[in-house]
Amino acid sequence: MTAFDDLMAFTRDTVALGEIAGRMGWDQETVMPRGAAPQRGEEMAAIEAVLHARRSDPRVGDWLATAVAPDAAGAAQLREIRRSYERTVKIPADLATRLAQVTSVAQGKWAAARAAEDIAAFLPVLEEVVALKREEGAALAAGGPLYDAMLEDYEPGTSAAEIAAIFDAMRPRLVALRAAILERPDPAALSGYYPAETQLRMTHELATVFGYDLSRGRIDKAVHPFSSGSGNDVRITTRTNEDDPFNCIYSTIHETGHACYEQNIDQAYLLTALGRGVSMGVHESQSRIYENQLGRSRAFTGWLFGQMTEAYGDIGVGDAEAFYAAANRVHPGYIRTEADEVQYNLHIMLRFDLERALMAGDLQVADLEAAWNDRFLRDFGYAVDKPSNGVLQDVHWSVGLFGYFPTYALGNVYAGCLHAALRQAVPDLDTQLAAGDTAAATGWLRDNLQRHGSLYEPREIITRASGAAPTEAPLMDYLEAKFGALYGL
Amino acid sequence: MTAFDDLMAFTRDTVALGEIAGRMGWDQETVMPRGAAPQRGEEMAAIEAVLHARRSDPRVGDWLATAVAPDAAGAAQLREIRRSYERTVKIPADLATRLAQVTSVAQGKWAAARAAEDIAAFLPVLEEVVALKREEGAALAAGGPLYDAMLEDYEPGTSAAEIAAIFDAMRPRLVALRAAILERPDPAALSGYYPAETQLRMTHELATVFGYDLSRGRIDKAVHPFSSGSGNDVRITTRTNEDDPFNCIYSTIHETGHACYEQNIDQAYLLTALGRGVSMGVHESQSRIYENQLGRSRAFTGWLFGQMTEAYGDIGVGDAEAFYAAANRVHPGYIRTEADEVQYNLHIMLRFDLERALMAGDLQVADLEAAWNDRFLRDFGYAVDKPSNGVLQDVHWSVGLFGYFPTYALGNVYAGCLHAALRQAVPDLDTQLAAGDTAAATGWLRDNLQRHGSLYEPREIITRASGAAPTEAPLMDYLEAKFGALYGL
Numbered sequence: 009m010t011a012f013d014d015l016m017a018f019t020r021d022t023v024a025l026g027e028i029a030g031r032m033g034w035d036q037e038t039v040m041p042r043g044a045a046p047q048r049g050e051e052m053a054a055i056e057a058v059l060h061a062r063r064s065d066p067r068v069g070d071w072l073a074t075a076v077a078p079d080a081a082g083a084a085q086l087r088e089i090r091r092s093y094e095r096t097v098k099i100p101a102d103l104a105t106r107l108a109q110v111t112s113v114a115q116g117k118w119a120a121a122r123a124a125e126d127i128a129a130f131l132p133v134l135e136e137v138v139a140l141k142r143e144e145g146a147a148l149a150a151g152g153p154l155y156d157a158m159l160e161d162y163e164p165g166t167s168a169a170e171i172a173a174i175f176d177a178m179r180p181r182l183v184a185l186r187a188a189i190l191e192r193p194d195p196a197a198l199s200g201y202y203p204a205e206t207q208l209r210m211t212h213e214l215a216t217v218f219g220y221d222l223s224r225g226r227i228d229k230a231v232h233p234f235s236s237g238s239g240n241d242v243r244i245t246t247r248t249n250e251d252d253p254f255n256c257i258y259s260t261i262h263e264t265g266h267a268c269y270e271q272n273i274d275q276a277y278l279l280t281a282l283g284r285g286v287s288m289g290v291h292e293s294q295s296r297i298y299e300n301q302l303g304r305s306r307a308f309t310g311w312l313f314g315q316m317t318e319a320y321g322d323i324g325v326g327d328a329e330a331f332y333a334a335a336n337r338v339h340p341g342y343i344r345t346e347a348d349e350v351q352y353n354l355h356i357m358l359r360f361d362l363e364r365a366l367m368a369g370d371l372q373v374a375d376l377e378a379a380w381n382d383r384f385l386r387d388f389g390y391a392v393d394k395p396s397n398g399v400l401q402d403v404h405w406s407v408g409l410f411g412y413f414p415t416y417a418l419g420n421v422y423a424g425c426l427h428a429a430l431r432q433a434v435p436d437l438d439t440q441l442a443a444g445d446t447a448a449a450t451g452w453l454r455d456n457l458q459r460h461g462s463l464y465e466p467r468e469i470i471t472r473a474s475g476a477a478p479t480e481a482p483l484m485d486y487l488e489a490k491f492g493a494l495y496g497l
Numbered sequence: 498m499t500a501f502d503d504l505m506a507f508t509r510d511t512v513a514l515g516e517i518a519g520r521m522g523w524d525q526e527t528v529m530p531r532g533a534a535p536q537r538g539e540e541m542a543a544i545e546a547v548l549h550a551r552r553s554d555p556r557v558g559d560w561l562a563t564a565v566a567p568d569a570a571g572a573a574q575l576r577e578i579r580r581s582y583e584r585t586v587k588i589p590a591d592l593a594t595r596l597a598q599v600t601s602v603a604q605g606k607w608a609a610a611r612a613a614e615d616i617a618a619f620l621p622v623l624e625e626v627v628a629l630k631r632e633e634g635a636a637l638a639a640g641g642p643l644y645d646a647m648l649e650d651y652e653p654g655t656s657a658a659e660i661a662a663i664f665d666a667m668r669p670r671l672v673a674l675r676a677a678i679l680e681r682p683d684p685a686a687l688s689g690y691y692p693a694e695t696q697l698r699m700t701h702e703l704a705t706v707f708g709y710d711l712s713r714g715r716i717d718k719a720v721h722p723f724s725s726g727s728g729n730d731v732r733i734t735t736r737t738n739e740d741d742p743f744n745c746i747y748s749t750i751h752e753t754g755h756a757c758y759e760q761n762i763d764q765a766y767l768l769t770a771l772g773r774g775v776s777m778g779v780h781e782s783q784s785r786i787y788e789n790q791l792g793r794s795r796a797f798t799g800w801l802f803g804q805m806t807e808a809y810g811d812i813g814v815g816d817a818e819a820f821y822a823a824a825n826r827v828h829p830g831y832i833r834t835e836a837d838e839v840q841y842n843l844h845i846m847l848r849f850d851l852e853r854a855l856m857a858g859d860l861q862v863a864d865l866e867a868a869w870n871d872r873f874l875r876d877f878g879y880a881v882d883k884p885s886n887g888v889l890q891d892v893h894w895s896v897g898l899f900g901y902f903p904t905y906a907l908g909n910v911y912a913g914c915l916h917a918a919l920r921q922a923v924p925d926l927d928t929q930l931a932a933g934d935t936a937a938a939t940g941w942l943r944d945n946l947q948r949h950g951s952l953y954e955p956r957e958i959i960t961r962a963s964g965a966a967p968t969e970a971p972l973m974d975y976l977e978a979k980f981g982a983l984y985g986l
Contacts (some may be wrong), residue, residue, distance in 0.1 A: 024543035027536075028521060035520060039528070043713035044730035047516075050768060054513035058547055224532035241533035279539060 012082065015071035019160045020090055020277035022062045022281045027238065028057045034236045034243055036115070037220070040229045049112035056108035063096040070387060083280065084463045089283035093196050098147050107144065111408045118406035119231060127377055127395045135373045138366055141410050145367055155367045158411035162288040163418060163466060168364060171414045174421060175357050178480050185488060185497075186338065187351050192495040195333035200323030204317055206250040211246050211260040218264045218298055218369075219450040220244070221271055233259040233345070235266035235295075239278045242270040253316070253323075255346060256333060258299050266291055272454040273461035283340070287466040288412060293426060294420020294453065300420075301350050301427040301486070302449055309335050313363065315444075322471030336494055340390055342397035350491055352390075352419060358383050359402075359413040367410055423472040424483025501571065504560035508578055511551045512768045516727065517543045523725045523732055525604070529719045536603035551885060552585040556596070570771065573952045576744065577770035580653065587636050596629050607895035608720060616866055616884045623894060624862045627855055630899050634856055644856045647900035651777040652955060656675035657853060660903045663910060663969050664846055665923075670973050674980060675827065675839050679863075681984040683775045684822035690812030693737040697809055700749040707753045708939040709733070710760055721892045722748040722834070724755035724784075726855050728767045731759040740810075742805070743824060744835060747788050754787030755780055760835055761943040762950035776955040777901060781908020782915060789838050790916040790975070796930035798824050804933075825983055829879060830888035839980055840877075842909060847872050847900040848891075851897055856899055913972025914963040915942070 009017075018393040030051070036048055062068075112135040121130035142154065149157035156167045206235040211227050225237075230245035238241050244263035249255040261314050269285045277283040302308055313331040316323050325331050338348045347495040362379055365371035380399040381392045392398035404412055431437060434448045441449070456473040463467055464471075470478045491497070518541070521593075527535060551557075561579050603622040610619035622885040631643065638646035645656045700716050702877075719734035726732050733752035738744040758774045767770040774780040791797055804818040805812050814820045827837045832843040851868055854860035860868055869888040870881045881887035893901055921925060923937045930938070945962040952958075959967045980986070 019537075021543040021546065024540040025547065027540050028517065028544055031524060032517060033522065036526065039715060039717075041711070041713050041730055041732075043710070047729045047767065050509075051513040051516050054510040055517055057510065058514065221529070221532070224530050226528060226530055228528075240536045241530055243530075278536065289591055 010076070011071045012075040012077060013474045015068065015075050015089065016085065018062070019067065019085075019281055022059065023281065023283065025055065025062070025177050027241075027279070029059060030236050030238075031241070034245075036112070037230045037232075037234065038039060038245060038338065042116075045113065045116040049109050052112050053105045053109040057101060057105045060096060060099070060101050060104040062484050063092055064099075064101070069097070073121060073200060080255065081276075081463060085281050087465075088462050092281070095148060095160065098114065098150065099144055103144060103147070104305050107137075107140050107408055110140060111406065113402065114406040114408075118403060121460055122231075122396050122400040123129040125394050125396055125400075127400060130400065130406070131376075132472055133371055134376075137406065137408050138373055140351075141408050142369070144369060145410075155364050155411060158367065159414070160411075162412050162415050164287060165465065166289075166418070168414075170361070172417065174480050175353070175360070175414075175417065178417075178421075178484060179357070180351060181484050182350060182353055185491060186354075187339045188497050189350065189491055189495045192497070194339055195337050195494075196325055197337060197339075198253065198331075198334050200322065202248075202250050202253040202320060202322060207248045207250075207253055207256040208270060208313070210319060211256060213478075214260050215244070215264045215267075217444055218302075218446050219260060219268050219272075219454075220264045224271055225267055227260070233263050235263045235270070238270045238284050239273070239275070241273075253320075256494065257343065258303060258313070262295045262299040263302040265295035266455070268298070268450060269294040269458045272458040274459050277461045277463075284460045284462055286460075286464065286469060288415035289418035289422060290457070290466050290469060292416050293422030293470070294458065296419050296420075296423040297426055297430075297453065298450075301430075302441060302446060304335050304349070305438070305441055306332050307438035308444070308446075311444040316444070333494060336491070338491065338495075340388065342392060343401055345401075349420075349487060353417045354387050356413055356417040358387060359404075360417075363405070363410050380382075399406070421480050421483050422470050424472055424480070424486055425476070425478045426457070427486060428482040429456075429474040431441065480488055499565070499566040500560045501566060501575075504557065504564050504578065505556070505558070505574065507551070507557065508574075508770055509768050511548065512770065512772065514548055514551070516730075516768070518548060519727075520730070523734075525601070525752050526721075526723065527734060531605075534602065534605040538598050541601050542594045542598040546590060546594045549588070549593040551584060552581055553588075553590070554904075557582050558586070563797075564882060567926075570765075570952060574620070574770050576954075577951050581770070581871075584637060584649065588633055588638065589636065592629065592633060596626075596633065596897055599625050599629060600636070600895065603895040603897075604892065607753050607889065607892060610703070611720075611885050613887040614883050614885055614889075616889060619889065619895070620862055622866075626895065626897050627862055630897050631856060634899075636897045644853050644900060646902070647856065649900075649906050651901050653776060654954065655778075655907070656954065657903075660849070660907065664842070664849070664903075664906065667842060667910075667969050667973060668846065670977065671839060671842060674977060675843075677986050678839065678980060678984045680828045681986070683828055684983075685743065685814055685819060686828075687820075687823050689811060691737075691742040691794050691809060693739055695929070696739075696742055696745040697735075698806060699804070700745060703746060703749050704733070704753045704756075706933055707750060707791075707935050708757050708761075709753045713760055714756055716749070716926055721883045722752050724752045724759070725760045727773050727877065728762070728764070729760075731756045741811070742848065746801070747792060748834065750792040751784045751788040754784035757787070757939060757943070758783040758947045761947040763948050764951075766950045769922045771950045771952055773952040774950055775949075775953065775958060777904035778907035778911055779955050779958060781905050782907075782911030782959070783947065784906055785908050785912040786915055786919075786942070787939075791930060791935060793824050793838070794930055795821050796927035797933070797935075800933040822983060825980070826937050827980065827984075830872075831865075831881060834890075838909075838976060842877050845902055845906040847876060848893075849906075852894070852899050853860050887975075891971060893918060909973050910969050911959050911967055913969070914959055914965070914967045915946070916975060917971040918963040954966060 040048060041396055048487050072086065072093060075086055077086050115329050117130050117133045121127060145154040147157050159168060181280060215227060216222065224240040225242045225244065229247055233245050233247055235242065235244045244267045245265065246260045269291060273283055309332040310328040313328040315373055325334050336348060338350050340349060345357050362371060377399050384398065385394050430449060430452055433452050438448055457469055458467060464472060519910060527539060560627050561575065561582060564574050564575055603626050605624045606619050610616060633642040634647050648655055648657060655817065704716060705711065712727045714731045714733065718736055722734050722736055724731065724733045733756050735745055735749045758780060762772055798821040799817040802817040814823050825837060827839050830836060836844050851860060867889050873881050874885065901955055919938060922941055926938060946958055949958060953961060
């Protein structure tokens with residue numbers, strides 16, 4: 009056994025244990041009895057401590073110092089393991105344990121507070137989470153910018169300044185587009201009643217249409233839809249709203265994009281450091297292109313309209329064109345996950361600025377709701393009516409995900425780049441989508457991006473797949489063309 | 498921190514990790530996608546290796562050598578940890594890893610072979626399991642009787658010879674009782690159609706009636722019903738047969754007995770070595786007394802008859818007396834878990850003898866089906882018709898549970914002892930059960946047995962709770978009285 013082989017074998021067990029921890033997270037969100045939360049907090053802390061000890065094991069450092077990669081994939085393995093090791097050794101085991109414990113409790117309190125519209129019940133534990141995350145950020149940053157150090161967990165090689173620059177380039181065009189749209193007549197929404205049971209049945213069909221392999225996955229309900237797991241056990245969750253079927257449909261297609269990325273990674277990378285999507289931004293590019301550029305296209309919504317009228321009868325819009333308009337309606341709303349393609353990034357920018365301020369210590373948790381509501385009023389033009397429509401709507405902060413939100417917008421930017429290249433590669437894409445056939449599109453994404461897992465770094469894989477370095481231009485061009493036509497601008 | 502404190506803290510994390518491994522077992526049996534099986538095998542092997550390393554950690558030996566227990570509960574903690582440590586250090590880590598891997602695969606193959614009635618598809622992997630278990634038994638026995646060493650995992654302090662002696666005392670009385678019953682007219686069975694959905698709804702009501710706390714548990718479907726977890730996350734599974742509602746009802750009450758034992762353990766023992774039921778036999782005594790002495794009593798079935806006719810209308814028997822007879826019908830059948838109280842132990846004796854022979858090397862896996870079918874014909878008087886009704890009916894051997902089966906019969910013996918004492922303690926028990934009220938009975942079991950967890954050793958807790966050392970006499974007296982009256986013997 010060489011140092012490289014030893015390191016691969018050790019890492020394989022670490023990755024397997026990480027999969028187990030991930031599965032317990034799925035369990036907590038879908039099936040765990042409510043009364044189990046404190047006990048589960050201890051259990052999660054125990055496995056996080058094991059993972060932390062393995063990821064920072066001095067032997068990993070020794071192996072990394074002498075390991076020789078046999079090939080390019082081996083070199084990428086070492087790169088990913090080194091990144092994880094160098095970051096992990098900076099975090100004291102005790103801090104990792106406390107974070108796992110507190111976030112497990114905080115997530116339960118968040119869910120209860122959200123249900124009760126009782127923000128006061130959540131803020132004390134959020135203060136604990138923020139304090140621990142700042143402690144973690146300080147350990148990681150080693151004197152550098154604290155928030156940039158956090159971004160490294162989700163989008164390696166990106167700084168807050170770079171993200172702010174992209175957002176600055178997008179914002180004037182988005183604001184102008186939004187203002188122009190909202191002066192136009194509001195297209196008709198769907199009407200009718202959509203039984204949860206029918207919606208859930210349709211999720212299985214939709215996920216399959218987008219290439220999700222249900223023999224290596226499953227679909228359950230959760231408050232906040234998510235995808236979890238890798239390789240041959242990749243599960244998604246969705247939610248239903250019996251007045252609004254789009255919520256479930258597009259949550260499902262979105263999570264299917266995430267899940268297909270994981271399911272389509274080369275099996276040779278299973279349970280290795282390359283066996284996961286390479287970054288949150290690249291991951292989000294997959295969920296976004298499935299959901300928006302494919303799922304909300306005129307062509308695909310034409311097929312979907314047929315499915316909907318077959319399942320539900322009259323849905324309140326008379327033809328596929330009106331259905332397309334309803335599926336892309338830009339209208340006032342509070343919830344990020346329900347936002348249209350135009351306004352979505354404004355939701356992200358709000359969170360990005362607030363969480364940077366929280367981490368910098370410029371904003372206190374006690375002032376968070378007021379800051380959220382102020383910013384929301386400024387950006388969206390109307391006031392938040394209740395906490396579940398405002399600062400309590402997302403699970404992320406309760407589980408310590410700071411630095412994660414901006415990757416959603418980066419994902420949109422990457423999706424814009426990939427979509428432009430996909431249109432070149434598959435000229436008759438719309439004909440296929442109009443027949444409910446995504447095979448060429450999802451196959452192109454699988455072959456050009458998904459199968460590689462973490463073989464290439466984020467910027468490199470987007471550049472390879474789309475043929476150019478990523479910029480916001482293709483996304484903005486696409487949005488202006490699509491919504492310009494939809495709203496007759 | 499004293500050595501005792503250090504040992505308690507270390508053990509707490511080990512127990513927490515064991516809970517996670519257990520939860521993954523639940524996942525595998527209830528919700529895991531089929532295609533995930535090989536990957537899950539690797540994941541389980543990784544966490545079993547972690548658990549094995551912790552349970553055999555040299556520091557545990559050092560702490561045990563110097564730890565001073567502060568009280569009786571502390572002494573019991575040390576006793577349980579010492580038992581686990583001394584057994585674990587005998588098993589090579591590599592062997593534990595291989596066992597976890599092979600049994601995970603074997604379980605999948607068993608389920609597929611059972612569905613396909615294809616025993617040949619299962620035997621090769623069962624051979625691997627048997628070989629590894631014999632290797633493990635040899636390591637544990639250190640020259641002593643191999644099967645006795647395996648029994649220690651499930652019923653500490655019991656030998657195969659002692660069990661055989663109990664079985665020998667029971668067998669003539671059971672055989673005579675069975676023969677007498679089968680000469681009498683067969684009571685009417687239920688008839689009708691029992692929708693799975695209604696049965697599953699009733700499982701929640703039944704479990705609650707027996708004191709199961711659904712805020713700290715949940716009920717799902719599985720091929721082979723089981724209970725898993727401890728403390729505040731104790732889950733049960735059940736199954737439905739739309740022609741036979743008793744299958745689901747009594748599986749549910751049975752698993753509820755197991756689950757209540759775990760849920761009712763003193764919260765001070767949560768995530769410690771005392772926080773689990775003390776042995777499989779004692780565990781089974783709880784499931785059995787819930788299922789049989791309470792659940793199949795004339796009094797409780799009177800209440801249940803009302804519930805059934807309310808839920809299903811005409812169920813093919815006209816009154817509570819006929820329903821009681823149907824719930825206790827002794828008739829030919831193949832399946833252990835569906836067997837009546839009289840014949841059940843004959844199923845166990847068959848498995849006990851076959852698995853002792855497998856472990857001793859006196860029986861080869863290739864000859865197992867023939868041995869099973871021969872013995873079944875001798876004991877039950879008719880031939881096994883297909884593997885799923887014979888050697889493929891139970892999950893146990895596929896997952897390496899050798900030495901487990903006899904504890905079911907010990908559980909019946911213990912349940913007999915506890916039931917006799919319970920009748921003394923709660924003279925008007927039948928009045929309560931006839932109203933669907935199990936609070937006094939389950940409360941007595943909780944206070945006298947369940948709450949203690951592993952504080953007392955198996956024989957001691959039965960003796961304390963029932964007032965006398967366990968013998969088969971109360972069980973046999975109860976069976977002869979009950980079935981004598983039922984069948985007019």
